Amino acid sequence: MKKEKTIKVGIMSKEAYKKRTxxxxxxxxxxxxxxxxxxxxxxxxxxxxxxxxxQDLLKVIIEKQPQSLKELEELTGRAKPNLSRTLKTLEQYGIVELARVNNA
Known part of the structure; x- marks a missing residue:
């Protein structure tokens, strides 16, 4: 089981972030x-x-630990395209980590 982590966030303009990077x-x-x-x-x-x-989605992920997008779709009632988009956004911010699993 992956543990919860606290993430410190900041607000910075794109230009300032670019200069910082x-x-x-x-x-x-x-x-x-x-x-x-x-x-x-x-x-x-x-x-x-x-x-x-x-936040509700993250709570479901933490509590239920779904092993697939399909399972998460069933748990949340959200459509797969919506979930996929949301998860990719959350991943870009380092809030979730997505992993491809080969179920061959």
């Missing part, structure tokens, strides 16, 4: 241990990604 790549800036690992462009974008519907 370049500075890190050049070795000009070393992020502090306690800095956020997940960044959003605005409170609005954070609210969209962490909506109550998506």
């Amino acid at each position: 370049i500075a890190i790549a050049k070795g000009e800036y070393i992020p502090k241990k306690d800095e956020p690992k997940v960044w959003f462009e605005s409170l609005q974008s954070m609210a969209q990604v962490l909506s109550s519907q998506n």
